[in-house]
Amino acid sequence: xxxxxxxxxxxxxLPRRPRGRRGLxxxxxxxxxxxxxxxxxLGLMVVTFALAELSPADPALHLAGDKATEATYxxxxxxxxxxxxxxxxxxxxxxxxxxxxxxxxxxxxxxxFGDIVRVFPATLELATVAILFGALIGVALGVLAxxxxxxxxxxxxxxxxxxxxxxxxxxLGLLFxxxxxxxxxxxxxPGRLSDIYAYTITPVTGFYLIDTALWGEExxxxxxxxHLVLPASVxxxxxxxxxxxxxxxxxxxxxxxxxxxxxxxxxxxxxxxxLTHLLPNVAGTVLTVIxxxxxxxxxxxxxxxxxxxxxxxxxxxxTAIFASDMPAVLGGTLVIGVCFVIVNAITDILARIVDPRLx
Amino acid sequence: xxxxxxxxxxLAGAIALGGLFGAPAAxxxxxxxxxxxxxxxxxxxxxxxxxxxxxxSVQSFNSLYQRxxxxxxxxxxxxxxxxxxxxxxxxEGNAITFKIRDGATFSxxxxxxxxxxIYSLSRAVKLGKSPVFILNELGWxxxxxxxxxxxxxxxxxxxxxxxxxxxxxxxxxxSAPVASIVDQKEVEAHxxxxxxxxxxxxxxxxxxxxxxxxxxxxHEALVLxxxxxxxxxxxxxxxxxxKNVADPSARRLLIEQGDADIARDIGxxxxxxxxxxxxxxxxxAPSAEVDFLGFNAASKxxxxxxxxxxxxxxxxxxxxxxxxxxxxxxxxNVHQVFIPKGFAGSLDDTxxxxxxxxxxxxLKAAGLDKGLTVKLSVINQPPYTDIAQAxxxxxxxxxxxxxxxxxxxxQFYSTLRSQGHEAALAFWIPDYFDPHSNASAxxxxxxxxxxxxxxxxxxxxxxxSEKTQAAVxxxxxxxxxxxxxxxxxxxxxxxxxxxxxxxxxQIVLRDNVKGFVQGLNADQVYFAGVEK
Numbered sequence: 008x009x010x011x012x013x014x015x016x017x018x019x020x021l022p023r024r025p026r027g028r029r030g031l032x033x034x035x036x037x038x039x040x041x042x043x044x045x046x047x048x049l050g051l052m053v054v055t056f057a058l059a060e061l062s063p064a065d066p067a068l069h070l071a072g073d074k075a076t077e078a079t080y081x082x083x084x085x086x087x088x089x090x091x092x093x094x095x096x097x098x099x100x101x102x103x104x105x106x107x108x109x110x111x112x113x114x115x116x117x118x119x120f121g122d123i124v125r126v127f128p129a130t131l132e133l134a135t136v137a138i139l140f141g142a143l144i145g146v147a148l149g150v151l152a153x154x155x156x157x158x159x160x161x162x163x164x165x166x167x168x169x170x171x172x173x174x175x176x177x178x179l180g181l182l183f184x185x186x187x188x189x190x191x192x193x194x195x196x197p198g199r200l201s202d203i204y205a206y207t208i209t210p211v212t213g214f215y216l217i218d219t220a221l222w223g224e225e226x227x228x229x230x231x232x233x234h235l236v237l238p239a240s241v242x243x244x245x246x247x248x249x250x251x252x253x254x255x256x257x258x259x260x261x262x263x264x265x266x267x268x269x270x271x272x273x274x275x276x277x278x279x280x281x282l283t284h285l286l287p288n289v290a291g292t293v294l295t296v297i298x299x300x301x302x303x304x305x306x307x308x309x310x311x312x313x314x315x316x317x318x319x320x321x322x323x324x325x326t327a328i329f330a331s332d333m334p335a336v337l338g339g340t341l342v343i344g345v346c347f348v349i350v351n352a353i354t355d356i357l358a359r360i361v362d363p364r365l366x
Numbered sequence: 367x368x369x370x371x372x373x374x375x376x377l378a379g380a381i382a383l384g385g386l387f388g389a390p391a392a393x394x395x396x397x398x399x400x401x402x403x404x405x406x407x408x409x410x411x412x413x414x415x416x417x418x419x420x421x422x423s424v425q426s427f428n429s430l431y432q433r434x435x436x437x438x439x440x441x442x443x444x445x446x447x448x449x450x451x452x453x454x455x456x457x458e459g460n461a462i463t464f465k466i467r468d469g470a471t472f473s474x475x476x477x478x479x480x481x482x483x484i485y486s487l488s489r490a491v492k493l494g495k496s497p498v499f500i501l502n503e504l505g506w507x508x509x510x511x512x513x514x515x516x517x518x519x520x521x522x523x524x525x526x527x528x529x530x531x532x533x534x535x536x537x538x539x540x541s542a543p544v545a546s547i548v549d550q551k552e553v554e555a556h557x558x559x560x561x562x563x564x565x566x567x568x569x570x571x572x573x574x575x576x577x578x579x580x581x582x583x584x585h586e587a588l589v590l591x592x593x594x595x596x597x598x599x600x601x602x603x604x605x606x607x608x609k610n611v612a613d614p615s616a617r618r619l620l621i622e623q624g625d626a627d628i629a630r631d632i633g634x635x636x637x638x639x640x641x642x643x644x645x646x647x648x649x650x651a652p653s654a655e656v657d658f659l660g661f662n663a664a665s666k667x668x669x670x671x672x673x674x675x676x677x678x679x680x681x682x683x684x685x686x687x688x689x690x691x692x693x694x695x696x697x698x699n700v701h702q703v704f705i706p707k708g709f710a711g712s713l714d715d716t717x718x719x720x721x722x723x724x725x726x727x728x729l730k731a732a733g734l735d736k737g738l739t740v741k742l743s744v745i746n747q748p749p750y751t752d753i754a755q756a757x758x759x760x761x762x763x764x765x766x767x768x769x770x771x772x773x774x775x776x777q778f779y780s781t782l783r784s785q786g787h788e789a790a791l792a793f794w795i796p797d798y799f800d801p802h803s804n805a806s807a808x809x810x811x812x813x814x815x816x817x818x819x820x821x822x823x824x825x826x827x828x829x830x831s832e833k834t835q836a837a838v839x840x841x842x843x844x845x846x847x848x849x850x851x852x853x854x855x856x857x858x859x860x861x862x863x864x865x866x867x868x869x870x871x872q873i874v875l876r877d878n879v880k881g882f883v884q885g886l887n888a889d890q891v892y893f894a895g896v897e898k
Binding site: 203205316 | 396397400402408410411412419420494495496497498499502565568569580581583584585586587589607609610611612613615616619620622623625773774775776777779780782783797815816817
């Protein structure tokens, strides 16, 4: 038994490693992680490239326009390098990526890297606030529901998560806008910042909560918050559904185990048992779900970003896809892939920290 | 401000308490001298007037740039002198000498010179981007254009052309956005690798229009500042923000709340709901778009689409009135010739209406009454998808099964340019203010590699092409108008095209917005006189 601050933990399943190998195994872990990252990204590039090739849309036509003369159209094909053989184009692309050049977006005419640097903070900010809401409320609801299974609170939580699961997110978004922005004027409308501030502020970090706090223009920070609250709530409701259900299910699963029974026999109260004995033991599982939800949000919640006029990665990618804008689609996919791998790695580390069985 | 501050503080506090909300905020209002326009601006590829050919880019060019001559705001068939003060036509009718407006300057402060005119026109032709075909109409090419542009002195420039067209046609071409005059010194200062400053002008402006670009963030906003020194006078506003709001419902909410002054591209249902709301005005201005159904006579997959009997029957299988009135709720009007109403030479004739029995008779006489199937390509967006479904219903009554094949725009045009469709529901917008813009699309197919609309639908018309060519070369205005009437009637009766509708531009404005003008054509959007 490890000393876990006086709480009962599951018996250790893994043999302890000798201490001296720690540094080595850490390096091996990092190397392993880097290899995973490289393979994931290469796979992503192959799949995305293949999909774009199979798509019937014609990027040259998008660039040249429907009325372009044949000469203009051919010049556009040349510009985009569409006439080079496929393997050559793919190799050129991978070569560029390795040197940090994601190419120029065909639809915005700007470097893809700069585009993504511009849009990604918007999504990151929204996703982070939403996952904080979703995780806190979701875990709390899950614990409440597990205290009295099939009780009144459990029923209410079930209804909340059912709504979160099943209501279309764009509909919920529009409803929120209609109610809290249009009817009640409690929150700001679409966009990230009101027009009086929006084009006078020079973004430093791209995270408007931080930028406006630094900027110190009266009211701009609260204006940002007021714009953030509705889309973040919509996304939070969506993610807390799965978080609360899973928290409840894992807690109930632990309840039947010997250590829980033993704790009860020792006279530990129900709430105390949940919070100090059971919750730490299911933390790993819950964290994984939270991380998955977070990574999904980082892809950019396309519909939410559309409804709320949020200039994030999801909108950028959708527009790029509709314009068959290969460089932007590939660049965006890479960023999302990297996010997933990083979030996974962080989750692994966190799980090891919180779960006594893995440390 | 304090009210907002308080409510937002309350809001923040409430969130901390678990997502409850604070006190109601005051109604937002946009700043007095700043105009907020909510629309989708995702389509912008380039804001260079020699390249930009997307709806949003084209709509902004009148604010940023000026041409030697431009359509009058209220009477578009009349041309007004803008950067040119006056002009003299050469006796041979193939050249015009323009005098540049005295004291005209660009937003940079540089004077507008004959060199700028020559540079701008030659640059647009040599860049060879999407709208270059408009200037090619004058016979200009990258190799010869410089020989047709001559500097007389700093304020006089002679523009001539090899094509056999008259001065009035040439003036129409020179009034198109692609003929905008750019500031040579400013543009060349930003040129890279001989690109004529094209990369820089994607996101910046160097013109003499009433506004200039302050910032452009793709997919986010286009922000314009007033250009107080514009040759035609300073605008009344200090600036305009074109805000990208991709969702039509969100655009509607913004305009209702007063957080936007103007909202564009709002669907028929939403317009109906907004009409009569306090503080809201709906501007319904005719647009120069025509919507049409076409059968591909060169289809490799369907032998029936080249049968003129099918074309003729189709004209009687459209519920024109029903589509315009009930389906599109007045967003479009019935229109059955290819030149839009408002252009010189357009006709009001609407000889066709829904008559299933008549159509059945025509099909029977041609042996097409055994039931046939035609694939109908359509752009995957309203109102085209809605119109396609209405056509499907009425065609079915005569035993013609239309299989609707929706596609995104670039895929749709790719299919049409390779003649891969059987039938298509499409639209056409003129590119400059002259009947030839549409006549050269619908009634010209010389099989010379130019993918006109007539070519795309495999319509072989050697004689009609001659007539169309003669009409553009005709110097007598009355004779020319008569020619176009005859050409339109021939297309109306004999072509594989069924011209259906002419839509209106429906724009929603707050009722305190005065002086906004939306003309017929896509580029004819004027903000200079707007005040709040």
